[in-house]
Amino acid sequence: MSTVFNFTFVPWFRSVAPYIHKFRNQTFVVGIPGEAIAAGKLPNLVQDLALIQSMGVRIVLVHGFRPQVNEQLRAKGHEARYHNGMRITDEVALDCAQEAAGQLRYEIEAAFSQGLPNTPMAGATVRVISGNFITARPVGIVDGIDFQHSGLVRKVDVAGIMRTLDMGALVLLSPFGFSPTGEAFNLTMEEVATSVAIALQADKLLFLTEIPGIRVRPNDPAGDDNPIDTELPLAEAERILAGNPPSHRPTDVGFYLQHCVKACKGGVERSHIIPFAVDGSLLLEVYVHDGIGTMVVDEKLESLREATPDDVGGILQLIEPFEKDGTLVKRSRTEIERDIANYTIIEHDGVIFACAALYPYPEAKTGEMAALTVSPQAQGQGDGEKVLKRIEQRARYMGLESIFVLTTRTMHWFIKRGFQPVDADWLPEARKRKYNWDRRSKVLVKKLA
CATH class of the missing domain: 3.40.630.30 (Gcn5-related N-acetyltransferase (GNAT))
Structure with missing residues (x-):
C-alpha cells in the first residue's frame, strides 16, 4: 500500500510544486458568502486558507452575511426589503447587519485560532486583523427609493491593507464601510471584494459561490452534460454577460460574472468562480492545472x-x-x-x-x-x-x-x-x-x- 501511495504522491507533489513557487508573495482576495458559512463550510475553508497562507500567499478575506441578516430581521419580526435586488437598509436592518457582522467576525477569528492536531492547521499561527479599511458613500435615492444606510465603496485604504499583509497577517473585511463623518453603510461582499482586488491590483480574486462555475452553454439546463468552462477569456465573459444581464440573485449566471469582468477590466489578471459545496475547492482551483470552477482571464493564459x-x-x-x-x-x-x-x-x-x-x-x-x-x-x-x-x-x-x-x-x-x-x-x-x-x-x- 505504501509503495502505491509513493507512486501517486510523488508525481502529484511534483505537479503542484510549480504553483506553490509561482504564487509565493502574491496577493489573493477571497470572497466567502454568508451562505457558505450558513452551510457549515467555514471550518474547512479556514483550514484551506491557512494552508494557502502558509505557502507564502498574502490573503485578504471578505465575508458576506446575506442569510444571517435576514435571519436577524425575521427574529425581530421585520421584513427584508429590496429594490432591484439591492437591500434597503433602514435602522433595523442596519442593526441586524452590525450584529451579524460582529458574530461572523468572531466565528471566523475563532476558526483561524484553532490549531487542531491532525489537520492542515496543526501548529499554525494565523494572525487575523480587521479594520476600517473601507470608506463608503450612500447609494442615496434611486428610482424614487431611499436606500438609507445602503452604501457603495468610495475608497480603499491600500496602504493600510498592504502594511497589514507585510506583517504576515490575514486581513479580514466585513461588508461595511464608513463615511468621513463616521456614518456606517451596509455594503455587499461582492462589491467590497472586487473593489479591494482592483485597488490592490491583486493577483487573484476568488469567489466561493453557490454555483459550480460558468457552464460552456450558460443558458442550457443540461446539468452535468453541460460542462464547466474552466478558463473564460474576458471577451467571451463579456459576451455571456451581454446575454445574461447582471442580476442580484447569486445563483444567476450574471451575478458573480459581472464582478469577475469588472475586476479583470480593472487590472486583476485572474478572477475565479468556485463552488463552496466541493470540499477543498480553493486548493483544487489554485494548485491543479485546470482547476474546478471558472477562471476569467484578460487574455488566454495558455x-x-x-x-x-x-x-x-x-x-x-x-x-x-x-x-x-x-x-x-x-x-x-x-x-x-x-x-x-x-x-x-x-x-x-x-x-x-x-x-x-x-x-x-x-x-x-x-x-x-x-x-x-x-x-x-x-x-x-x-x-x-x-x-x-x-x-x-x-x-x-x-x-x-x-x-x-x-x-x-x-x-x-x-x-x-x-x-x-x-x-x-x-x-x-x-x-x-x-x-x-x-x-x-x-x-x-x-x-x-
Whole structure:
C-alpha cells in the first residue's frame, strides 16, 4: 500500500510544486458568502486558507452575511426589503447587519485560532486583523427609493491593507464601510471584494459561490452534460454577460460574472468562480492545472510559442518520464540547449505542458518533428494537435514540403492526423545515417499543402 501511495504522491507533489513557487508573495482576495458559512463550510475553508497562507500567499478575506441578516430581521419580526435586488437598509436592518457582522467576525477569528492536531492547521499561527479599511458613500435615492444606510465603496485604504499583509497577517473585511463623518453603510461582499482586488491590483480574486462555475452553454439546463468552462477569456465573459444581464440573485449566471469582468477590466489578471459545496475547492482551483470552477482571464493564459534558453529545464522535466519508459529517445541537457531554437512549447501559468522540435533537412525539403510530448495532466485537451499545427507552420515557412516522425508507440495518433507510413530508406541521407536500426522506429510522413 505504501509503495502505491509513493507512486501517486510523488508525481502529484511534483505537479503542484510549480504553483506553490509561482504564487509565493502574491496577493489573493477571497470572497466567502454568508451562505457558505450558513452551510457549515467555514471550518474547512479556514483550514484551506491557512494552508494557502502558509505557502507564502498574502490573503485578504471578505465575508458576506446575506442569510444571517435576514435571519436577524425575521427574529425581530421585520421584513427584508429590496429594490432591484439591492437591500434597503433602514435602522433595523442596519442593526441586524452590525450584529451579524460582529458574530461572523468572531466565528471566523475563532476558526483561524484553532490549531487542531491532525489537520492542515496543526501548529499554525494565523494572525487575523480587521479594520476600517473601507470608506463608503450612500447609494442615496434611486428610482424614487431611499436606500438609507445602503452604501457603495468610495475608497480603499491600500496602504493600510498592504502594511497589514507585510506583517504576515490575514486581513479580514466585513461588508461595511464608513463615511468621513463616521456614518456606517451596509455594503455587499461582492462589491467590497472586487473593489479591494482592483485597488490592490491583486493577483487573484476568488469567489466561493453557490454555483459550480460558468457552464460552456450558460443558458442550457443540461446539468452535468453541460460542462464547466474552466478558463473564460474576458471577451467571451463579456459576451455571456451581454446575454445574461447582471442580476442580484447569486445563483444567476450574471451575478458573480459581472464582478469577475469588472475586476479583470480593472487590472486583476485572474478572477475565479468556485463552488463552496466541493470540499477543498480553493486548493483544487489554485494548485491543479485546470482547476474546478471558472477562471476569467484578460487574455488566454495558455501560450503557444517558440522556446527560449529559459525553457530548457521545463522541457527536460516534461520529457524525462517518457525517456525513462522508452517512448522517447534520451536527450541530454546539452543537446536541448544547443537545439532550443528548434523547439515549440505550450506553457500555462509558467509551466510547460507540451513541446516538440523541428529539425529541417532543406536539401530534401523535409523536416523531422521530434520529442513531441504532452504532459499526462493535459492529455486529451488537444495540446498535441496545437503543437503539431505550429510545427507544420514553421516547416512551411522554411519552404519544406513535408515533415516526418520516427515513433515506436504512437503510430496511430499520427496516422489519424494525416501521416503515412514509409520505409526507413525514404529518410534523407543525413538522417538515415543516424537511424537506430535496433530501435526499429516506424517512419511516418505528412505532406504539407
